[in-house]
Amino acid sequence: MGPRRVDRDRALVEALRRREPTAADRLVATYGDRAYRLATRITRSAEDAEEVVQDAFWSVIRQIDTFRGESALGSWLYRIVANAAYQKLRGRPRAELSLDE
Numbered sequence: 001m002g003p004r005r006v007d008r009d010r011a012l013v014e015a016l017r018r019r020e021p022t023a024a025d026r027l028v029a030t031y032g033d034r035a036y037r038l039a040t041r042i043t044r045s046a047e048d049a050e051e052v053v054q055d056a057f058w059s060v061i062r063q064i065d066t067f068r069g070e071s072a073l074g075s076w077l078y079r080i081v082a083n084a085a086y087q088k089l090r091g092r093p094r095a096e097l098s099l100d101e
């Protein structure tokens with residue numbers, strides 16, 4: 001990870017912690033596409049992936065003060081997205097699960 005990414009992430013984390021009005025939009029602009037692709041790969045559903053990503057981003061915004069910076073912001077966010085996606089799968093009725101999942 002280059003110094004630019006670290007500086008951008010640091011600035012974004014600080015903006016989120018200060019509850020700056022544009023911080024959430026910057027978070028989504030920076031990580032939204034990759035988060036959505038990850039959620040889609042796990043859930044295999046565009047609709048579920050949208051819900052998962054929205055929930056995950058709200059979690060990140062609410063819990064930003066727990067981010068310790070020991071890993072990259074993106075790594076932390078993608079772990080939250082993956083956990084939310086797996087939780088979504090666990091919540092599906094068995095009949096909805098396909099045989100190849």
